[in-house]
Amino acid sequence: MSNSIPKPHRYVGMWVTKDGYIRHELLPNWRYDEARGNRKSAYQGRYTIEGDHIEYVDDIGFTADGDFRDSVLYHAGMVLYRKEQR
Known part of the structure; x- marks a missing residue:
């Protein structure tokens, strides 16, 4: 029996629009948290x-989708870039 923790998906992390207004945090437990402006979550x-x-x-059932291309997330007319962890 292995006690190793699975490695998170390669796209896990924070994705933000160029102006920083929209922020998608893709969590390793397959949940996400989207912030808009000063409105966290x-x-x-x-x-x-x-x-x-x-x-x-x-969580209320609304669905959306997107695609990752060349390290950029294209989602619902938005373009989001990976924010590097410090």
Whole structure:
């Protein structure tokens, strides 16, 4: 029996629009937290990733999707970039 912790998905982390207004945090437990402006946790829910495609389902049932291309997340007309951890 292995006690190793599975490695998080390669897209786990913070994704932000160029102006920083929209922030998607993809958590390693397949949940996400979206902040908008000063409103932290504006939307929360779960996500799945297949290849470079992401599907979101928020906690009230709204669905959305997006695609990762060349280290950029394209989602619902938005362009989000990975924010490096410090």
